[in-house]
Amino acid sequence: MENDGRLTKAQKRELRKMEWMQKAEGEKKQEQFKKIAMWAVAAAIVILAIAGLAFLVNSSSTSSQSVNVAKVSDKDITNGVKNAKVTLIEYADFQCPACATYAPTVNQLLAAYEGKILFVYRFFPLTGIHKNAIISAQAGYAAHKQGRFFEMAETLYDSQKDWENLPDPTSNFIDYAKQLKLDVNKFQADLNSQDTKNFIKDSERQAISEGMNSTPTFILNNVKIKNPNGYGAFKKLIDDELNKE
Amino acid sequence: MSLTKNKFILYSAVVAFLGFLDATYLTILHLSETIPPCNIGSCEAVLTSQFSTIFGIPLALFGSGFYLSVIIVSLLLLTSFRRVFLLLFYALAVWGFVFSLFLLSLQAFVIHAFCQYCLISVATSTGIFILAILQFRKNKLLTKEENNR
Numbered sequence: 551m552e553n554d555g556r557l558t559k560a561q562k563r564e565l566r567k568m569e570w571m572q573k574a575e576g577e578k579k580q581e582q583f584k585k586i587a588m589w590a591v592a593a594a595i596v597i598l599a600i601a602g603l604a605f606l607v608n609s610s611s612t613s614s615q616s617v618n619v620a621k622v623s624d625k626d627i628t629n630g631v632k633n634a635k636v637t638l639i640e641y642a643d644f645q646c647p648a649c650a651t652y653a654p655t656v657n658q659l660l661a662a663y664e665g666k667i668l669f670v671y672r673f674f675p676l677t678g679i680h681k682n683a684i685i686s687a688q689a690g691y692a693a694h695k696q697g698r699f700f701e702m703a704e705t706l707y708d709s710q711k712d713w714e715n716l717p718d719p720t721s722n723f724i725d726y727a728k729q730l731k732l733d734v735n736k737f738q739a740d741l742n743s744q745d746t747k748n749f750i751k752d753s754e755r756q757a758i759s760e761g762m763n764s765t766p767t768f769i770l771n772n773v774k775i776k777n778p779n780g781y782g783a784f785k786k787l788i789d790d791e792l793n794k795e
Numbered sequence: 796m797s798l799t800k801n802k803f804i805l806y807s808a809v810v811a812f813l814g815f816l817d818a819t820y821l822t823i824l825h826l827s828e829t830i831p832p833c834n835i836g837s838c839e840a841v842l843t844s845q846f847s848t849i850f851g852i853p854l855a856l857f858g859s860g861f862y863l864s865v866i867i868v869s870l871l872l873l874t875s876f877r878r879v880f881l882l883l884f885y886a887l888a889v890w891g892f893v894f895s896l897f898l899l900s901l902q903a904f905v906i907h908a909f910c911q912y913c914l915i916s917v918a919t920s921t922g923i924f925i926l927a928i929l930q931f932r933k934n935k936l937l938t939k940e941e942n943n944r
């Protein structure tokens with residue numbers, strides 16, 4: 551070129567255009583980067599939140615705590631040997647589906663630890679959410695008066711779906727008493743006796759005053775345990791108690 | 796469409812995140828208990844009622860999914876605006892609001908108990924609904940101005 555060092559008007563224009571385009575491209579890239587960063591930050595926040603919540607739930611539910619519950623007395627409904635090394639108390643409601651789910655597990659445990667464990671069943675009818683909680687508990691207590699509580703409990707849990715929504719399940723319960731070959735007249739009288747009603751009411755009050763708020767609640771040697779997931783987990787807790795010095 | 800111009804969308808994402816925290820907490824709580832116990836507290840009465848799952852899937856999980864969708868659609872609107880995303884945003888907001896009202900009436904008239912976590916979710920979905928209305932009105936004004944020009 552003749553006028554070296556100097557640029558023609560056309561070249562200057564070209565240069566300016568290139569600069570402008572580079573700048574625009576840079577801005578575009580920056581904009582894109584911003585977008586990607588925004589998504590990344592949002593994803594990170596969501597994942598962190600999930601992890602944090604999972605941690606929160608886990609740490610709050612794994613603790614078992616010592617509780618002061620009424621000592622086992624003659625009034626209690628028990629199964630197993632008195633003064634056993636391991637005492638398992640269950641607060642339960644015949645209309646509670648979770649109690650029904652745990653019932654076979656408990657029976658399996660009682661069979662496995664026969665002679666080594668004392669099992670105590672305490673009524674905790676959740677009257678606020680289960681309309682047949684009281685009457686079913688009364689049926690259980692009436693069977694207890696004939697020494698057949700645990701058979702009746704099994705029947706009530708097994709047939710829970712049949713009676714839970716009935717306006718009055720009494721006739722079903724009488725049928726169960728017949729099936730179990732109980733003295734039906736006595737059963738019927740005990741089912742509605744004032745003594746039975748008082749016992750159930752007192753049990754409910756006692757459970758609430760002891761701070762119970764859900765069923766089933768298991769107390770293993772005075773420690774309120776987190777409901778174990780399945781037979782194996784439950785068995786391990788009992789083994790640990792048996793192996794304690 | 797830049798961040799500052801879309802404060803309603805941005806607020807929606809934030810409110811949806813709060814709702815997401817709430818619903819996800821309940822989902823994890825639900826999944827961590829293989830056998831949910833029966834409880835006398837009113838919140839537990841709601842959370843263990845027959846309405847707490849749909850076809851075995853915890854309702855709270857649907858809530859988490861809903862709020863996550865709102866967050867994603869909001870971010871899409873903020874980063875790469877398209878009309879279809881805006882329509883999707885409106886649809887989600889209306890759906891969430893209507894479904895929340897339905898769940899609220901279930902608690903009031905069928906279960907007869909209120910759960911504070913569920914009430915928080917009603918609040919957040921209502922918030923998203925209101926923000927969506929504000930966004931809708933703003934958009935209408937904008938298009939009117941453009942037409943007048």
